Amino acid sequence: MSLSLLQYPAGLIMLAILFCTPVFCCQQVLGIADFVQMNVRNGGASGPGLVGEPGRQ
Known part of the structure; x- marks a missing residue:
């Protein structure tokens, strides 16, 4: 007694999530890569480090 994955509703959901x-x-x-490039172009990466990093006041 076995059900095909395509006949089982939970199997269909699993396949949809899988793909x-x-x-x-x-x-x-x-999207993250585009955001990082935009941040670098806008000078976000050229300044001193973030608060809490050594050398930042």
Whole structure:
């Protein structure tokens, strides 16, 4: 007695998550990369370190 993964509702949800997660993660990584490049262009990376880092008052 076995159910095919495609006939089992939870299996369909698992397959949908399995195939959608890499696409979502890829979009997030690309978005973060764009944000970092924008921050560097705007001078966010050229100043002194963050509060709490050595050398920052």
